Structures are given as structure tokens and as C-alpha cells.
Amino acid sequence: MRPYKGVENLLQEFILAQGENSLSLRVIGAPQTRALAERLHQIAGDEPSIRLELERVNDDALATAIVDSELVVLPYRDIHNSGAALLALSLDRPILVPSNDVTIAWRQEFGDDYVHLYAAELTADDLAAAVARVRSTDWASIGPVSMDHRDWPSIGQAHREAYLQALGDKDSVDLEL
Structure with missing residues (x-):
């Protein structure tokens, strides 16, 4: 945790x-520094509704924590990629992330029921609104997140097409995958 x-x-x-x-x-998560861990404990204080588990957890424990959650909040100041976001989505859990080109693309890909966005820095209103929306969503009618197009062959094909487009002339380049 940085x-x-x-x-x-x-x-x-x-x-x-x-x-x-x-x-x-x-x-x-494990804080990068002891000072950060101390600061988190200081902010949380004795608030009974906050549970800090400031340690590295194994994959099974992380997956269980995500599945047990209503909403996974990733309060990053800037985000370009996030394994945690994709893991949460793959486990059919909605996420709350900062709005930028990447997260807007996720919202288009996975739907606005699963990808909730906030502008600038996360606020209490953003949290409350996202939780209210998640709690009012009829999840049975939405269905699970589809990750079908994120398999290795699809990713490889997308990279191939991007490289060919960057080269400019798809017809004159012969690449085998």
C-alpha cells in the first residue's frame, strides 16, 4: 500500500x-512504510466500523474479502491499470474508482452498475452515493461480469491489431501469432 x-x-x-x-x-494490504501504517491507525482511531488488516494476504483471503464486499473502493489519486479492480470485477463485485480515460473505458466495457466513477479526489458523498446505488441495484437482473474478451488469445489479437495499426499498412505486414 503506497x-x-x-x-x-x-x-x-x-x-x-x-x-x-x-x-x-x-x-x-501491507503499507509501504511504518509511518503510513501509523497514520492509518491514527485516522481510524477507535471507529468500530473500520477494520484495518495492514498485512499482505494470500490470494484466497483477498478473493474471499472481495466476494464478501458490497463495493470495492480503489481511492487512487491516479490509475492507469489495476489488478485489484479487474480481480473485483472478475468476482462480480462493483468498484468505485477515479474517473479517467482508463476507468471510463472499463465502465463502457463492464457497465455502469459495476464501475462507479468519482471526479478528482474521493469524497464522503461519492462513497455514500455509490453504496446507495449498489444497494438499490437488482443484481439478479444484471448478471455476472463477462471477461470473455480478456482471455489470452483475445488480448494477443488486440495487441497484434494495435501494432499493425501503428505500422500504418496492415496489408503489407505478415505476422503470425
């Missing part, structure tokens, strides 16, 4: 979002 991931801000905004909402927050 400072750019915005976990300090998440904790502060979560506390503000608590109000009338029945929310709980589980933070999982």
Missing part, C-alpha cells in the same frame, strides 16, 4: 460518510 493509493483520504471520507448510513470499511 501513499498514491489514497487510503488515508478514504478513511477520512468514510468517517464523514458514516452519518446515517450503515457502512463498514475493511482495509487490506
Whole structure:
């Protein structure tokens, strides 16, 4: 867990979002520094609705934590790729991420029920709105996330097409995959 991931801000905004909402927050991951871990403990204080698990967890524990969640919040200040986001989506869990070209593309790919966006820095209102929307969604009618086009052959073909397009003349290049 690194400072750019915005976990300090998440904790502060979560506390503000608590109000009338029945929310709980589980933070999982090993902080990069002891100072960051201390800061997270300081912000969380004795808040009973916050559970800090500031350690590296194995894949099974992470998957279980994601499946047990209503919403996976990734409060990054900037995001270009995220294994955590794709893991959550592959486990049919909605995510809340900052709005940029990448996350807007995810929203187009996976749907706005699964990809919730916020502008600039995460706020208590963003958290409350995303949770309210997730709780009001009829998940049975939505169905699971499709990752069919994210298999290796599809990814390889997409890369091939991108390279050929970059070369400019698809017809004159003979590449075998």
C-alpha cells in the first residue's frame, strides 16, 4: 500500500460518510512504510466500523474479502491499470474508482452498475452515493461480469491489431501469432 493509493483520504471520507448510513470499511494490504501504517491507525482511531488488516494476504483471503464486499473502493489519486479492480470485477463485485480515460473505458466495457466513477479526489458523498446505488441495484437482473474478451488469445489479437495499426499498412505486414 503506497501513499498514491489514497487510503488515508478514504478513511477520512468514510468517517464523514458514516452519518446515517450503515457502512463498514475493511482495509487490506501491507503499507509501504511504518509511518503510513501509523497514520492509518491514527485516522481510524477507535471507529468500530473500520477494520484495518495492514498485512499482505494470500490470494484466497483477498478473493474471499472481495466476494464478501458490497463495493470495492480503489481511492487512487491516479490509475492507469489495476489488478485489484479487474480481480473485483472478475468476482462480480462493483468498484468505485477515479474517473479517467482508463476507468471510463472499463465502465463502457463492464457497465455502469459495476464501475462507479468519482471526479478528482474521493469524497464522503461519492462513497455514500455509490453504496446507495449498489444497494438499490437488482443484481439478479444484471448478471455476472463477462471477461470473455480478456482471455489470452483475445488480448494477443488486440495487441497484434494495435501494432499493425501503428505500422500504418496492415496489408503489407505478415505476422503470425
